[in-house]
Amino acid sequence: MSLLEVDNVSKRFGGLAALKNVSFTVEAGEITGILGPNGAGKTTLFNLLSGFLPADTGRIAFDGQSIRGLKPHRIVNRGLARTFQLTRPFFGMTVVENVIVGCLAPRVRDVHVSTERRAREILDQVGLGHAADALVDVLPYGDLRRLEIARALATRPKLLLLDEPFAGLGTSEIEPLATLIRRLHDEEGLTILIIEHKLREFMQLVSRVIAMDFGEIIMTGTPAETVRHPRVIEAYIGKAEADVAAA
């Protein structure tokens, strides 16, 4: 049994078919990547998986049980958490308070462990320990991206969906964040599904790629297969960048 099974899932927005009969699986322990041009339907797919939008058709099963139609907090409680393409902190609260909110999910609430202590441990883990007591409103953008991940980790997910974690970051910030993501996988055994446009870092991180265009999966394969795939090059990468990514 795969950790996540998506079978014939579709989603329309009025006349626009944002997702058309999308089927794929994610195996426990993998880092799987989702690639595709702007508007391909990647975030919409995450919205369906995490319960933020209802699917029109199809089956979504997580850990052997259907999660289609469940509210977001129920899906989090099954062990599936996500981050957002645009960061969404609770303003007016401190960094550690933002993480404590995630630690209060019924799935992880533990009367024997102080939620604040857990939240601070998670902040240390993502390299934000120094900013724990700062107001979230004054956090630099790069730290907000790390906070997104900390808040998701607070719910102790089995599967973490990352929507463009490197978006808006400078080159010097991307590599350390990629290292953090790899560590969460290698050391914590977290299964990860990641959307990202920064090709080189993306290809180094993932073991399998799902490439999308116009709401459809156009191929799945290894990073090496992906950058050589004619439809992927045509839809997204372009020849010059394919050579760079394959190097």
Ligand SMILES: Nc1ncnc2c1ncn2[C@@H]1O[C@H](COP(=O)(O)OP(=O)(O)OP(=O)(O)O)[C@@H](O)[C@H]1O
């Ligand atoms: N809530 C919505 N209502 C109407 N249309 C939407 C909604 N969400 C997404 N869309 C449309 O669905 C299509 C897919 O959007 P989506 O955000 O999933 O793309 P994406 O692959 O994440 O793109 P990007 O790389 O730019 O983030 C786009 O045409 C978008 O305008």
Ligand SMILES: [Mg+2]
């Ligand atoms: Mg998107």
